[in-house]
Amino acid sequence: MEEKFDAIIVGAGAAGLGAAYRLAKYGFNVVVLERGQRIGAKNVYGGRIYTHVFEKEIPEFRKEAPVERWVKKERLTLMNSDDAVTLELFSDFSANDSFIAILSKFNEWLGKKVEDAGGLVIPGIKVDDLIAENGTIKGITAGDEKLYADVVIDAEGINPIIAKKAGLRDDWKPNQVAVGVKEVIKLSENTVNDIFQLNEGEGVANLFLGYPTNYALGGGFLYTNKDTISLGVVIRIDSAIAKRIQVYDIIEDFRNHPFIHRILKEGSPIEYSAHLVPEEGLDGIPRNLVGDGILLVGDVAGFVLNRGLTIRGVDLAFLSGLLAAETVKEAHEAGDFSRASLSSYEEKLKNSIVFSELEAFKRASGLLGNLRFYETYPQILCEVLKDAYTVGENSRKIYPILREKMKGRLSLFTMIRDVISAVRNL
Secondary structure: OEEEEEEEEEOOOHHHHHHHHHHHHOOOOEEEEEOOOOOOOOOOOOOEEEOHHHHHHOOOHHHHOOOOEEEEEEEEEEEOOOOEEEEEEEOOOOOOOEEEOOHHHHHHHHHHHHHHOOOEEEEOOOOOEEEEEOOEEEEEEEOOEEEEEEEEEEOOOOOOHHHHHOOOOOOOOOOOEEEEEEEEEEOOHHHHHHHHOOOOOEEEEEEEEEHHHOOOOEEEEEEEOOOEEEEEEEEEHHHHHHOOOOHHHHHHHHHOOHHHHHHHOOOEEEEEEEEEEEOOHHHHOOOOOEEOOEEEOHHHHOOOEEOOOOEEOHHHHHHHHHHHHHHHHHHHHHOOOOHHHHOHHHHHHHOOHHHHHHHHOOOHHHHOOOHHHOOHHHHHHHHHHHHHOOOOOOOOOHHHHHHHHHOOOOOHHHHHHHHHHHHHHO
16 A cells, blocks of 8 residues: 555544644645544553643534543542651632543544544554655555555654664653553442542542552552542662562552551452653653654654653643644645755644643652652651550640651751742642
């Protein structure tokens, strides 16, 4: 098969489908090639998506999107091996909604939106290489087949096979990515509502520090789906190596922690998955996001923001795809798909929330590399509050307890410095 398209998109995640959706609406002949046997088959995600970008692009979004629950409760939990301390915010979040979704279902829905707009989405196709003529990308090869296009949009995700072939990025380093493992636990809808004190359609987003990662860099998460729970752990690769952590075992340890076991004791695991996640923020973005006839979007470009309190990727990926589509439209009108022409994509990104958000929290990745936030503070806080709440003949004040727990582990100056840094940069 040798066929010419206006654009070939490699990967049917949020970034690739965003690009395809806008290009199809413009009337371009666009095809999305997805390695998985169905759209969403290879998509692994904790579960939370922010709405703002999708609502602007898809007017019927709220009525049609496969939303599991709308986030109404935010929780941050610090754990040691036995205890847990949780900070909870309840809010309507009407001005900045986010929702919990099963990403495979969500991307399957996006794929249908692309097809409804006139785009072609083909699963079960593994792209092996790029077709280059005089240094310019002209298409792709998949097995024995060749497909040609004016431009290729690389939305392949965390594994940068095509991006490396194009010379746009190197392999990720261990300090730039994390491995995430997730279980889906089956419960009834009423049970989920009762456990978390939720009304119908309301959800909880709970992040964890400390014990879930065996005190390594990273964290745990729990998201309430309609009648399941997404429970997972994300650990930065270099930290997992340093602590010799067996990642495939750690999710079971997390599930069996007394705090989690009480929540999930009636549930049954029905799904297990693992995935790599970009962690470097602004510093993880390659110097060049475009080449002659090719653009990078989504995870392969590093568009994920972890600021500790929130983790964003799907909305930023989708927006990068929309901006890539705008760039392709302009290049088509100019009849020029050179790197110089496509470089306007980089300018669009810099003027969008993709870069403004990554820039605003550019120091977060460095701060989140501070092992004390995962190892020292969760354990000290749990120990101090447990002693402070213990009532007996010799009840103690908090400050003496704190001094005792900090001795040999943490100085007051270091704690003050860490708190100031967290407040400034997170």
